[in-house]
Amino acid sequence: MAKANGNQAGTPRGRRPKGQGPDLREAILNAAEGLFSRHGFYGVTVRQVAAEAGVDTALIHYYFGAKRELFDSVFARRAEILNEARLGAMRAYQAAQPDSMTVEGVIEAFIGPLVDLSMTDDPHWKNYFRLVALVNNTPDWGGETMHRYFDPVVHRLIDALKAAMPDAEIRDLYWCYQFLTGSMMLALSETGRIDQLSDGLCRSSDMQAVRARLFAYCAAGIQEVVRRHPEA
Amino acid sequence: MAKANGNQAGTPRGRRPKGQGPDLREAILNAAEGLFSRHGFYGVTVRQVAAEAGVDTALIHYYFGAKRELFDSVFARRAEILNEARLGAMRAYQAAQPDSMTVEGVIEAFIGPLVDLSMTDDPHWKNYFRLVALVNNTPDWGGETMHRYFDPVVHRLIDALKAAMPDAEIRDLYWCYQFLTGSMMLALSETGRIDQLSDGLCRSSDMQAVRARLFAYCAAGIQEVVRRHPEA
DNA sequence: GTCTATAAACAGATAGAC
DNA sequence: GTCTATCTGTTTATAGAC
Numbered sequence: 001m002a003k004a005n006g007n008q009a010g011t012p013r014g015r016r017p018k019g020q021g022p023d024l025r026e027a028i029l030n031a032a033e034g035l036f037s038r039h040g041f042y043g044v045t046v047r048q049v050a051a052e053a054g055v056d057t058a059l060i061h062y063y064f065g066a067k068r069e070l071f072d073s074v075f076a077r078r079a080e081i082l083n084e085a086r087l088g089a090m091r092a093y094q095a096a097q098p099d100s101m102t103v104e105g106v107i108e109a110f111i112g113p114l115v116d117l118s119m120t121d122d123p124h125w126k127n128y129f130r131l132v133a134l135v136n137n138t139p140d141w142g143g144e145t146m147h148r149y150f151d152p153v154v155h156r157l158i159d160a161l162k163a164a165m166p167d168a169e170i171r172d173l174y175w176c177y178q179f180l181t182g183s184m185m186l187a188l189s190e191t192g193r194i195d196q197l198s199d200g201l202c203r204s205s206d207m208q209a210v211r212a213r214l215f216a217y218c219a220a221g222i223q224e225v226v227r228r229h230p231e232a
Numbered sequence: 233m234a235k236a237n238g239n240q241a242g243t244p245r246g247r248r249p250k251g252q253g254p255d256l257r258e259a260i261l262n263a264a265e266g267l268f269s270r271h272g273f274y275g276v277t278v279r280q281v282a283a284e285a286g287v288d289t290a291l292i293h294y295y296f297g298a299k300r301e302l303f304d305s306v307f308a309r310r311a312e313i314l315n316e317a318r319l320g321a322m323r324a325y326q327a328a329q330p331d332s333m334t335v336e337g338v339i340e341a342f343i344g345p346l347v348d349l350s351m352t353d354d355p356h357w358k359n360y361f362r363l364v365a366l367v368n369n370t371p372d373w374g375g376e377t378m379h380r381y382f383d384p385v386v387h388r389l390i391d392a393l394k395a396a397m398p399d400a401e402i403r404d405l406y407w408c409y410q411f412l413t414g415s416m417m418l419a420l421s422e423t424g425r426i427d428q429l430s431d432g433l434c435r436s437s438d439m440q441a442v443r444a445r446l447f448a449y450c451a452a453g454i455q456e457v458v459r460r461h462p463e464a
Numbered sequence: 465g466t467c468t469a470t471a472a473a474c475a476g477a478t479a480g481a482c
Numbered sequence: 483g484t485c486t487a488t489c490t491g492t493t494t495a496t497a498g499a500c
Contacts, residue, residue: 024466038371038372039274040272040274040275040370042271042272042274042275043272043273043274043372045492045493045494046493046494046495047493047494055466055467056466056467056468057494057495058467058468058495058497059465059466059467061494061495061496062465062466065495066494067494067495130371133369134369136418136423137369137417137418137421137423138423139269139270139362139421139422139423139424140270140271140275142423142425143423143424143425143427143428144428146425147425147428147429151428151429154429155429170430170433171430171434171441172445174429174430174433174434175426175434175441175442175445176445177426177429178418178419178425178426178436179415179418179419179446179450180415181418182414182415182416182417182418183410183411183412183414183415184414185414185418186368186369186410186414186417187410187411187414189369189371190371191368191369191370191371191375192371192375193368193374193375193378193379193410194406194407194409194410195375196376196379197379197383197386197387197406197409198402198403198406201402201406202403202406202407204410209403209407209462210407212462212463213404213407213408213411213457213462216453216456216457216460217411217453217454217457218411218453219456220453220455220456220457221449221452221453222449223452224448224449224451224452225445225448225449225452228448230441230444230445231444256483256484277474277475277476278475278476278477279474279475279476287484288484288485288486289476289477290477290478290479290484290485290486291483291484291485293477293478294483294484295483297477298476298477299476299477
């Protein structure tokens with residue numbers, strides 16, 4: 001990934017269009033989100049985004065500058081909303097169960113909001129989660145991006161887990177978080193793999209099935225690792 | 233992804249070069265493997281592969297044809313070896329414990345060979361696992377590719393889990409497999425994310441730490457899901 | 465704000481010399 | 483087998499008309 005040339009002064013990049021009819025800026029972001037999430041950054045051309053959004057390529061550069069800045073705008077747009085939802089859920093749970101937090105309760109507060117958003121009628125969140133999964137799995141520049149946007153809420157999770165299990169080793173919690181996020185992101189990105197593997201018995205779009213299993217799965221795994229606290 | 237034009241007759245694509253000095257065919261595959269695994273299919277140009285391998289682009293087309301065929305060749309090359317290693321480990325475990333298989337034992341037979349190969353001095357396996365993780369996370373065409381190469385060994389895992397837990401619901405096992413593979417692939421692709429998140433306390437290259445935790449984590453999770461057998 | 469037109473660079477792929 | 487040279491189409495990005 002090349003260097004992202006910072007916005008020069010004077011260019012109207014990032015400004016919202018006036019409130020007149022269809023918001024083309026949002027249309028561009030939605031189109032880019034869907035395409036990037038399915039084909040990756042390099043697998044999508046600016047022209048495809050323009051065609052999908054029903055605008056010209058020049059307009060995309062007018063609003064967002066370079067292609068990479070468009071991608072960053074897509075990623076950033078829902079990150080704040082998502083972080084608010086998660087922090088709210090975790091705060092609410094910690095407030096409701098100040099002295100009897102369970103591991104599974106903490107996990108549910110951390111993952112639940114994502115599953116809920118994915119089950120909304122709004123299909124854009126599914127695209128966004130696919131995109132986050134893709135970034136999370138990008139060794140090249142994904143780590144830096146995840147770090148910038150999502151580390152605070154993850155540290156909040158680690159703290160809550162530590163509160164629920166005071167004897168837990170911090171290193172174990174970090175590793176368990178990685179296992180957890182791998183499962184969560186794959187489930188949320190709905191790759192269709194499980195449909196084919198199970199010959200239709202399971203459908204990757206079945207978020208109800210995920211909800212019914214993922215929290216318990218992760219909670220049991222974490223507790224077992226903490227219980228053994230390996231020294232390696 | 234465009235149509236893959238089938239090999240016309242007469243072209244020497246896929247043939248091995250004669251045994252003379254450095255094997256350029258393998259050099260190309262190794263270069264492509266490393267680059268594709270880090271930047272994805274569209275993020276790598278044939279010219280980059282050629283430069284990395286120290287050959288000309290024309291030679292790549294001579295050996296492999298189109299870019300997509302090169303990618304498929306990279307993916308297929310180690311798939312067979314990997315499947316053999318896994319099937320061997322699972323067969324060996326089932327033979328050693330015919331009547332007392334544990335869930336964790338089955339899991340270890342399934343994941344262990346990958347961790348072992350990753351800990352080898354040969355760095356190419358790490359690249360390959362990164363590549364598989366990337367394909368596994370590609371909604372577009374990844375499912376089909378995974379299906380073609382890896383479904384048999386996964387079904388073998390499902391069967392072994394069912395043997396270890398006769399009362400288990402098949403649907404639960406498929407879902408748990410998805411959770412498991414998400415954790416496993418993320419851990420094996422060594423994205424560096426946990427290094428940054430934990431501020432150096434954990435290193436994603438520390439396969440010993442993975443080995444000490446992942447098996448127990450997955451086994452406990454699966455057993456808990458099976459124990460509850462949700463109906464959703 | 466939005467589009468037309470186009471510049472400038474780069475991609476995948478092949479023909480043909482050696 | 484391997485490389486030089488090149489064709490052809492596409493890509494990002496911008497300048498400027500409206």
